[in-house]
Amino acid sequence: MRLMALDGLAEQAGLSEGQSLADARAMVPGLIAREIDHSFLAGFFGAFADWHANASPIVAILEDERAYGDLMLDITGVTHLFGGERTMLDKLTGRLEALGFTVQGAVAPTIGAAWALCHYAPGTVVGAQKSSDRFSPSSVALTGFAPPIAPLTRLAEGRRDVPPPPQGHPRDQGGGRALGRLLDLGAVPGPVQAGAEAGLADSLAPLPVSALRITALQSEGLRQMGLKTIGQLYGRERGGLQARFGVSLLNRLDQALGAAAERLAARLPATDYYAERTFAEPIGLIDDVTMTVKDLAHRLAGQLEADGLGAQDFHLMLFRLDHKLMHLQVRAGRASRDAGHIARLFANRIETLVADFDAGFGIEMIRLMATSLSGLEAVQTGVFALDDGAADLDRLYDRMASRLGPEAILRAKPVDSHIPERAVAFEPVVARTGDDAAAGFDPGRKRPLRLLPAPEEIVVVAEMPDGPPARMDWRRLSYRFVRASGPERIGVEWWQPGEGALSRDYYTAEDAEGRRFWLFREGLYATETATPRWFLHGVFA
């Protein structure tokens, strides 16, 4: 076990990250160590990252093995809303600091550079030579002309009543609660503007090589060769570096300098079509949320209609005052822009949440987004057209799925397989896929009306080991069969996983009262097994 994060006291005592716990215990006998709760931290951090969607639509978490990740925002085209990159960075870090977190951040044109500066030169802002108000968000995306800027925020949870950590060494001051560095953020990569490149290389040059997000082994090797800063790598022969340290080093270097592309995996969907409302006073009642959604749905529907579009996925984001984001999603079976329908889907969804609904200190902003867009032109209904009700059905399925969950409303999809339980796959109605042309149900085969979820083992008496069943015991009751037909032999699908299974001989058997059962003997007598087992698989009408 190793130390992942330290508080100020531990640091003063001379402990360091990555040290083994046994060593640390020997140095500081009274050490308080806590095991990291990764899932809790990931959830906490994820909620935190989502909440930053109010600063930029593209927020991502960069995984980091040492800490818990970095929070990365793509702030291309949004900085003017905050009054420039420097001000934006100050605002973002400032509001986190006000919450008692220790944060460090940086702005840079590439993800790699932002990461490096955030970790080793926090507070740096690079690549902001153009006044950002000259670039509207759309022109950035289209021309690729804008400097992509990433504020890198590094957080540590601390207590407000603790004195600020020494400069440049943000640490958990939580008196032994070693939560440590929490987050890393990633930024959107983009083409680097020529003018900014020189400044970027210069600002990275003095940083240690480990700022390149390379492995400890690689940075140690570089140090042994005397290559201690990133600047010393510039202009080195690439072939030699690659031969010694692998292509990943060059990759990281290129990514940091913007010569290689790197993408952020945004946590939340981004779209051009959304409607949002910010409240002067935070709201907390679920009914108010429902009303707002209705209103937003009308605005969103107007946007979609103007462009002749419909959407299948709708996202509702509730931004809470206490920096949590509730993200609800509903899916429609067919593209829609009917405001009433959308609002109703969310109303159903929210209704099921009532027990879990927790507005915290209130909701400050609600955003409704539409994704999975497709063209949807207005339709003129003919006077003599026969309405088959398919649209009504789809709406019904949407409503049911929104309240009961998409996995609850299913359709049976034929699968090309002889094995009875594989011949049908249930799939959500709202996310249906086309039928497999090779598959289909053959009505000529005798198949039961109900199929048990899994074959149930039964005790069967047969006149002959390989003959039809004469009696069975199922669920502690005994049945005597007066009629039986079979067997229908179903072999193993050897091209599928589970090929070790045995052949099955299926029988249809009817007891004295007229109940009909579908049961099978697993394993061919004498050739596959000496003691075949019997299973009940379904019941007929």
Added chain:
Amino acid sequence: MKTRQALIDELKTVLRAADTHPALRETFEGQIKAGTPQAPAGTLNEVWGDNLRSGGVSLGFALMQARGVITGRRGALVYLCLSGEVRETGLPYGPGLSGFGIDPGLMVVGRIQKTGDLLWAIEEAAACRAVAAVIADIVRPHRELDFTVSRRLAMRAVASGAAIFMLRYGSDREASAAHLRWHVAPAPSAGLAFDAKAPGAARFAVRLEKGGRRFLGDGAADRWQVEWTHDGLAAQKDSAAGHRDEAALSGIVPAALGDRLSQTA
């Protein structure tokens, strides 16, 4: 503002209209007299069997009835059950449905966690004008399924014109306000024409326990022995070894096909 009494009177009128339902009576009479019972659209039906062991028969009967109310405009079937009870009953099986004369593509299966949600889903599905029948498979007794709730479902069925079938098992279930209550039990089949030892076409012993008198008057038949053949539901023939072992035709119940019947006689 209406007075309390006025509201109650108004409600009574609505209820009376729903209960007498003259159109219902007409269709029902005609179908029953043909010798094969058929529940009309716009009714709440309770279909119960003595025990879960005969669950296949209850579902089979409900499907037969549902098939009878499918029309060109109302084509969909909705099967709803509680996910906690699926282990015991099993879900409707697509290939089996198509052999039974129901196109599996028409049917949607809902596995629902909570009883309250199940009731909501029944109501919601019945209100959709493209749904012909809702089949709710409820194994155990549930406190939420009281008389008031079933009354509400009955009204919903009348208002929307969809048929609702509640499949119940055993006698300790709650009272219900269903228009029609059917008791269904399996009956021994006749065997196949060329293989007397093999199970033949499914047979049912059906008893209309409730609703018969209201809709048909005293003395009307309330017991039937019916058989499911490839032409649809048929009154059971006494002659043993009757029918070919064929899948039922899919879709709307066809007119009896003379040439086929002559071959089987």
